[in-house]
Amino acid sequence: MNKRGRSRSTPPWPVAIPAIIALAFLVLPVLGLLIRAPWGRLIELLTSRTSLDALRLSLVTALSATVISIAIGLPLAWLLARAEFPGRRFARALVTVPLVLPPVVGGIALLLAFGRRGMVGQYLDSCCGITLPFSTPGVVVAETFVAMPFLIITVEGALRGLDTRLEDAAATLGASKSAVFRRVTLPLIGPSLIAGGVLTFARALGEFGATITFAGNLPGVTQTLPLAVYMGLEGDPDQAIALSLVLLLVSIAVLVGLRDRWLRTGVAS
Amino acid sequence: MRRPVILVVAAALALSACSSAGPSSTSPGTSPATSGSAAAQGALTVFAASSLKEAFTAIGKAFEAANRGVSVTFNFGPSSTLATQIGAGAPADVFASASGKTMDTVAAAGLAPSRSNFATxxxxxxxxxxxxxxxxxxxxxxxxxxxxxxxxxxxxxxxxxxxxxxxxxxxxxxxxxxxxxxxxxxxxxxxxxxxxxxxxxxxxxxxxxxxxxxxxxxxxxxNKYPIAAIKGSANAATAQAFVAFVLSPAGQAALASAGFAAP
Incomplete structure (x- = not known):
């Protein structure tokens, strides 16, 4: 199409100036965090009881949310990409709702559905004594709600972009449907599955609005890293900054890990 | 059921107020003679404890009605968060807190030179x-x-x-x-x-x-609720007038009808 598009030249200033402003705007806050960081007290701050509780809780819940997202999100991604059923397009649209929904709205929605007096929650409470709000599983529910769409969309895109002739070939050679999925499809979408999983994990780790609304805030039980950062800002700002650095580190790790993967194979559709 | 509408309007005002209240280094103490008797006017941003929402919304309306040309915008939230925001340079003209302790942090930064308890x-x-x-x-x-x-x-x-x-x-x-x-x-x-x-x-x-x-x-x-005009306010005279209004019989009556006790 545009063959000259790749040639690099000195950008004209009407482009360069706003571009530099945009870059500075995105970089400066991160720089501010790094400059203001209490490097001397970092170890002490990160090994405090509140920090360790929040770190542990965040890791456990974000990993759980990722595992659940793969367990139920992968089948849904496969259905959306491969199966023909009425309302498929509608279902695809529904999956993206949590992506664009403000997380705090998601939290309220979760309360109204899974809260103690919620649509589903009241039966969970009366039949099995399960109450999700204010519990660690509640945090996992909130994180899964917000993060699972990343996995579904990434994997679904990969499945749709897949060359189906490879699967057809395996099938004609006598492989069963499940064997085709395990030995052909899964390895082919493997990188996307990993990318989707990492994105899901990162999103779950950073979840704030839905968590604080649905699961509340209690150190050691539902106070994840972002909540500890928010609460810390009022009591001990240095601690908030130290914990922010941890989250920043994770974000950078995700970017480095997926540097050329998720944009290419991700939202291919 | 009319409250959400008011909040939406208040939020919209808060957004527009952000642009008008720029950084100001004028010290309010230097020019009382010029502004002392002038009628309150302009936009006023009041940071107030969440528990003051109903009482202050009513007081804000009464203050606007009593002073033509004044528009009061509220930022209700946790007192400690508001104190942190004011310390970080948020454009607040008045701070009404739910505790002396949170007001202390603002005073320690030199931003609340004088305060009055207005309710308990x-x-x-x-x-x-x-x-x-x-x-x-x-x-x-x-x-x-x-x-x-x-x-x-x-x-x-x-x-x-x-x-x-x-x-x-x-x-x-x-x-x-x-x-x-x-x-x-x-x-x-x-x-x-x-x-x-x-x-x-x-x-x-x-x-x-x-x-x-x-x-x-x-x-x-x-707990006692202190109120203070914030030093460096772009609208210091109106800020003082608002504080006086909260302490006046009209303000106290609004607070009493919301269930607050006298200071």
């Missing part, structure tokens, strides 16, 4: 209507299985709840420490908790949505 409030137990858990006293909150919401420690209502529990020697393990008193109230209204520690005024404001369980005065905890 005390705590009450809020319970959801038609609750299956019977709660008639603080001691009931300590029973196993009873879900209690309180404010987080940094917020005056959270610190107050802690003092309340200590004072009455009850061991209460809350299931959540919410951001501010209105969040606690919301969890009670939704029936997600069996009880929440809120202010007397919040129970009154919630109307039929919660059932209050009164804590006897000699067992209760009272």
């Amino acid at each position: 409030n005390s705590l009450e137990i809020a319970t959801p209507p038609a609750s299956s858990v019977a709660i008639s006293s603080l001691a009931d909150l300590a029973k196993p299985g009873v879900k209690v919401a309180v404010c987080q420690q940094a917020v005056p209502c959270g610190a107050g709840a802690q003092t309340l529990f200590t004072k009455n020697s009850v061991q209460i393990k809350p299931v959540t420490e919410e951001v501010d008193v209105k969040s606690v109230l919301a969890k009670v209204e939704l029936g997600e908790v069996d009880a929440g520690i809120v202010y007397v005024t919040d129970v009154q404001a919630a109307g039929a949505k919660v059932v209050g369980v009164v804590i006897p005065a000699d067992h209760n905890v009272t």
Whole structure:
């Protein structure tokens, strides 16, 4: 199409100036965090009881949310990409709702559905004594709600972009449907599955609005890293900054890990 | 049901007010002669504790009605958060806090040269209507299985709840420490908790949505609400006028009808 598009030249200033402003705007806050960081007290701050509780809780819940997202999100991604059923397009649209929904709205929605007096929650409470709000599983529910769409969309895109002739070939050679999925499809979408999983994990780790609304805030039980950062800002700002650095580190790790993967194979559709 | 509309308008005003209240290094103390007798005017941004929402919304309207050309915008939130924001340079003209301690942090930064206590409030137990858990006293909150919401420690209502529990020697393990008193109230209204520690005024404001369980005065905890015009305000004269209005009989009447006690 545009063959000259790749040639690099000195950008004209009407482009360069706003571009530099945009870059500075995105970089400066991160720089501010790094400059203001209490490097001397970092170890002490990160090994405090509140920090360790929040770190542990965040890791456990974000990993759980990722595992659940793969367990139920992968089948849904496969259905959306491969199966023909009425309302498929509608279902695809529904999956993206949590992506664009403000997380705090998601939290309220979760309360109204899974809260103690919620649509589903009241039966969970009366039949099995399960109450999700204010519990660690509640945090996992909130994180899964917000993060699972990343996995579904990434994997679904990969499945749709897949060359189906490879699967057809395996099938004609006598492989069963499940064997085709395990030995052909899964390895082919493997990188996307990993990318989707990492994105899901990162999103779950950073979840704030839905968590604080649905699961509340209690150190050691539902106070994840972002909540500890928010609460810390009022009591001990240095601690908030130290914990922010941890989250920043994770974000950078995700970017480095997926540097050329998720944009290419991700939202291919 | 008209309150959400007001909030939307207030939010829109808050956005537009941000652009008008730029950084200002003028010290309000230097030019009282020129502005002293001038009528209050312009845009005023008031940072106020969540528990003041109903009372101050009414006071703001009355102040606007009494001073043509003045528009008051409120930023309601946890006192501690507001204090942090003001310390970080948020364009507040007036700060009304739910505790002396949070006002101290603003005063320590040199931003609240003079303050006045304008109201007091005390705590009450809020319970959801038609609750299956019977709660008639603080001691009931300590029973196993009873879900209690309180404010987080940094917020005056959270610190107050802690003092309340200590004072009455009850061991209460809350299931959540919410951001501010209105969040606690919301969890009670939704029936997600069996009880929440809120202010007397919040129970009154919630109307039929919660059932209050009164804590006897000699067992209760009272907190004072200080108000101060913020130093460096772009609209210092109007800020002083607003503070005076809150302390005036009209302001005090609005606070009293919201359930606050006199300072």
